[in-house]
Amino acid sequence: MSKGIVSKEEDYSAWYNELVIKADLAEYAPVKGCMVIKPYGYSIWEKMQSVLDGMFKETGHVNAYFPLFIPKSFFSKEASHVDGFAKECAVVTHYRLKNDGNGNIVVDEDAKLEEELIVRPTSETIIWNTYRGWIQSYRDLPILVNQWANVVRWEMRTRMFLRTTEFLWQEGHTAHATPEEAIAETEQMLNVYADFAENWMGVPVVRGKKSANERFAGALETYCIEALMQDGKALQAGTSHFLGQNFAKAFDVKFTNKVNVQDFVWATSWGVSTRLIGALIMAHSDDAGLVLPPKLAPIQVVVVPIYKHQEELDNITEYVKGLTKELKAKGISIKFDNRDTHRPGAKFAEYELKGVPLRVAIGSRDMTNGTVELARRDTKTKETVNQEGLADLIEAKLEEIQQNIYQKAFDFRAANTTEVDTYDEFKRLLDEKPGFLSAHWDGTPETEQLIKDETKATIRCIPLDNKQEEGVCIRTGKPSTQRVLFARAY
Amino acid sequence: MSKGIVSKEEDYSAWYNELVIKADLAEYAPVKGCMVIKPYGYSIWEKMQSVLDGMFKETGHVNAYFPLFIPKSFFSKEASHVDGFAKECAVVTHYRLKNDGNGNIVVDEDAKLEEELIVRPTSETIIWNTYRGWIQSYRDLPILVNQWANVVRWEMRTRMFLRTTEFLWQEGHTAHATPEEAIAETEQMLNVYADFAENWMGVPVVRGKKSANERFAGALETYCIEALMQDGKALQAGTSHFLGQNFAKAFDVKFTNKVNVQDFVWATSWGVSTRLIGALIMAHSDDAGLVLPPKLAPIQVVVVPIYKHQEELDNITEYVKGLTKELKAKGISIKFDNRDTHRPGAKFAEYELKGVPLRVAIGSRDMTNGTVELARRDTKTKETVNQEGLADLIEAKLEEIQQNIYQKAFDFRAANTTEVDTYDEFKRLLDEKPGFLSAHWDGTPETEQLIKDETKATIRCIPLDNKQEEGVCIRTGKPSTQRVLFARAY
Incomplete structure (x- = not known):
């Protein structure tokens, strides 16, 4: 092992990449954007899995497994969902290779699939297609299922753990008789994630809701936990979606309620991924290497x-x-x-x-x-x-270290969260002292997009515990009723 | 839940299929040959995983994760390997869908991959390509890595748990400095599998070696455990392969030994899959439903x-x-x-x-x-x-039940394992009293193939504890030195 890594002050990005390699966590694979998770990195994931799986079971969930492949037609059934994922998905078109007679192994054109299959980027469609067979009556609800799986999103710019073409994750998919129950589930799982981030990873997080622009494709509401990395950039560490009846309608999943009336089922989905390992590294480590809780x-x-x-x-x-x-x-x-x-x-x-x-x-x-x-x-x-x-x-001592690591990250976040009231100050801070910027916004997707185009900062979330406060949007000067949390993000 | 399933005496195959569905273990997915593992079925897999994972760790192994996709060129590097798997693999050719302007979602031909990717049917190639970077000296050996993953083999005839297009499994891939050490590892893992099958699943197994015809594509020797199902058909429940230096040569993985001489690395791989759930069902269950150890x-x-x-x-x-x-x-x-x-x-x-x-x-x-x-x-x-x-x-009582279930399966196997000395008797028993048939064989692949074509029976294994015994091949009359175990198999 060669000694020393580049300093994170000097080049945070290079520091991260070197650390991942030199601490034996992972390495790039020969397949574009994919990684090999090495035994030391994987053992962190196993610990995370074991704790999270216990938390899911404590809250009444069970595990199941759904297919890796999703027929293209399923994928298209929920309009905003396909818009969100179509541009970055791996497509299986053939099911056989052959020798072309000159010693080359080539795709066998006689083995072309009638309908192309998508390698799952997320499983809402295949799961809701399955739930149609599982749900007839309110007695079949709720369904509280989680899946541990690999998913594929054909990302153009990748980074080990933070954004890779294939990644490992868990995805919870629940079905409920009422919107209230589904929203309560969405919030419960957000709290499970926050508990895990803070009390296990030692990473303080802001619980909030996403603005419309940043919502999951197909969700009515996306809840998230947002963490602050040591370079002042934010990282979305977990999301929990209230999907309303969108997927139930797309896949015709109805149930008969207690008074014998049919209605579409209410849905949630929620997930965290191997990205958490990236968050863990970035939140605590130093120039000498990893610092693990x-x-x-x-x-x-x-x-x-x-x-x-x-x-x-x-x-x-x-x-x-x-x-x-x-x-x-x-x-x-x-x-x-x-x-x-x-x-x-x-x-x-x-x-x-x-x-x-x-x-x-x-x-x-x-x-x-x-x-x-x-x-x-x-x-x-x-x-x-x-x-x-x-x-x-x-x-x-171990207990003390766990506390200390959290406290250090907490203090760092407190020191790098600033209320900002002018756009000039907003832009200055993003360059000079990046972190969470709490600012007024007029509530429109257009202004959010404008700010993103001009500064690369996005609304990370509207914190759940936000106080209502009169103000004016930093960009348009239009009236606003609350501050939201901006940052540049991973 | 509708009451009753078809009797296994009446139609064993229908009995199995109904049982899988009615006991809520799994169901067919809308993707050809794929299944949804339902929560009850998955919870059996979780128990199996947990026990096996503990056994692997006890024997010094660690887990890691390698990419789902394998570049077509890698796949072709080991000649017999590609021959074995090319005919049944899912091929990713594109990385994007698009809207064709008429509201249809179609494959975007502008997003065609330069090199096609194969969805892993097994991971020897991608792993040995990775090991090249991990191994320089004998000090880097052994590498004792396992992976829990999904794999895809485009099977034409599928059956829930027993043979599905996608299945879940673990695959161990180890690297060693000497052939002796690699063979010892291969045998150790076979014994781990046998221990698991017998003491956890309650399924007695025969430990043996495969004949050349039935060997894993790329292996010098395939060890297996073979179990007998209640219909008298055999089921291969786990395999452990001694791969020699085949993959090291294909991927140029060399190491410097203690006396500073370079040599190719010696390899093993071993795996069990969700197929074990099929074995568990078929070995013990009855007309009233599942019987679980x-x-x-x-x-x-x-x-x-x-x-x-x-x-x-x-x-x-x-x-x-x-x-x-x-x-x-x-x-x-x-x-x-x-x-x-x-x-x-x-x-x-x-x-x-x-x-x-x-x-x-x-x-x-x-x-x-x-x-x-x-x-x-x-x-x-x-x-x-x-x-x-x-x-x-x-x-x-639970202890007693565990013993009783094993004993019952053991007695059944004993009653359905027969030494046979003539081909007529061999064929008669296959139809009238199927089970393991212990018979002499002349040792040639041609005769094995002939027997398979004529009777659908294959050599399940050459038992490890086989006694040497003079005899004549039941099919050709040529001399033989030992009996081997034939059966029709899943």
Whole structure:
């Protein structure tokens, strides 16, 4: 592993890309815009999946699996949906290759599909087509289903984790008898996402609604959580959509209610993706590498022995066995790195790069003194502590690190969220001190588009806890009743 | 839910299809040969995944994720591999749809890919292309990676779970410095699969090697586990391949060994899929529905209250709360079905159909007597037992059911495995008493093909524990040194 990455002050974008590669999280695949998620990166995703899946089940959801391929005709049934996704989808047209007789493998034109298949960019259409068979009466509702899957969107500009042609995600698709129940579900899942972002990822988020321009294609209302990265750009970390009866109407999904009247079913969908790994990296990491919140770190504690003779290593190993047992009982993951192919200094650098929250170094003098050196990744501080009670101390420290990482991100966001009342100030801040800009807007899609064209800033959301306040739109001067949150975004 | 399914004696194939639908496991999707895995079916897959994933990690493997799409040129690099898969693969040729101006959504011919992409039927090629960048020295070996993913094979004849165009699976892909180590890995994973099949699924399997005709496209040796279904047909339940240096050579993956000499890397791959759910159904179920082994049953115990008045239900509910707590502490899943929309009899039929291993029915008289009615799904027996000590009894019963299900399948297989010495007897048994037929074969692919053409029976495997025995081939009369296992298969 080559040492050092470019500084994030110098080139944030290069810093991110190098970090992803050097921390062994992922790499670009030979297929345009696709990535290989390497074992270390994937183990973060597994932790995220496991926590989120538990949260979904706690709230009454079950998992299912729907086909990867969607017939083109289905895809076209919901008008705004197809408009939103048609421009970026992978199309399967044939089902066979053949040898052309000259030793070349070519597409077999005799195996052309009658109807082209779309590789799912999201599954509303195939799922609502299926729900038609599942729902007759109010007794069949609600349907609370989630799917863990891969999806494909043919993006022109890609970036590992943040925007890739193929990505992994979960998509919840629920069906309800009333709009109130569907809206409550939409909000519940937004809160689940916010809880996960804040209490597991250590990333504070703003809960809000999207403006019409930024809504999901086919939704009546899109709720989102928005996070602020260390370069002052926003990142949408999760969305939850109230789809009204749009998909039920497109796929003719009706139910008979308690008073025997037929109505279309009400829908929601909600999703988070491997993009969260990008958010995790960008929110906390530094020039020395990843900084991972303990609750999602694949390795929480690493132990590096420092020794010259085998006998010293044997002593240390014996001690580490006991520590490992104690930590495992607490549910804390520990790695003992006793490789003799690497020096301690190289190991320190490696785990720093990989964001392991706590490092324990033990030498012979420590063994004599009954101490270890304990180093924190987040604060880069180290101290000599007693071996006695170390497991309890580690447990407490991990908790402290989790809190500290969140607090640091929270303070950063607070320092980079500004109320702005003039367009000049708005533009100046976007260049000089980017972050969330809270500003009045006249509520029209046209003005939002104008501001986007002129500044590359978009409305990230209309915060849910927004206070109503008289004001004038920063761009048009027209009256406004509330501030909305602008930012340049990933 | 309509009552009753066709009898398996009458029409095994129809019985299977009806059971899959009526037990709410899966249904056909509108895309040819694809299925929707419904929540109940998917929850069985989740249990399987969780156990297998734990076994893979125990044996030192880590998970990663590789792209869904494989460039056509990669796919062609290993000659026998492309021969094996070219005839049944989904090909992506375009990356955009458009509106043709008449309101039709059509493929945008301006968005044709320069090189077509294949939707992975298996990932050896894309993974070995990636490993080239990961491996330089023996220090980088072994690589022990697994992937949980969806794959697509454009099968002409499909059957839910057993053979579908898209299916879910795991594929392990390992890289080693020596052939011995790779073969040991291949065998280790075969044993993991056999352990899972027998001790979790309750399905006895024969461990063996495939003949050349049945080998994986690109493998030097394919190991497999073969199970016998209740209709006497065999089902390949998992495979583990020793790939030699074929893929390393195709993708130029070399390493420097300890004495500084370059060599190609040795490979294995191994996989099981949602097909295992098909095996689980076919191995144990009966005309009343699914019979699930307790270790993989999504619901292990269901409690059905029998009452007329709310007060009685309240009493029963109070008791069930305590029982639930006790069972949860033992890691046993319990469902209390207190729906007032269904009668107890309908509930009994539903859980019978869904294969819940134990049913507890509690009425008012039971509450007075301190008893419950305990019914076993596997033996269809019921008995009145004391409430006192019920949790312990349930735990013991579940263990007993797990054993019994395995034993029943084991006995069935023993009764339907026959040594055959003449071709007439071979053909007669295939029609009259199908099962595993242990017979001598001259060892040539031609004879194997001949037997397949004439009888539809294939060599399922050459059992690993085969004894050497002089004999003559049932078809050609040529000399043979061992018996191999024939059967008609799924």
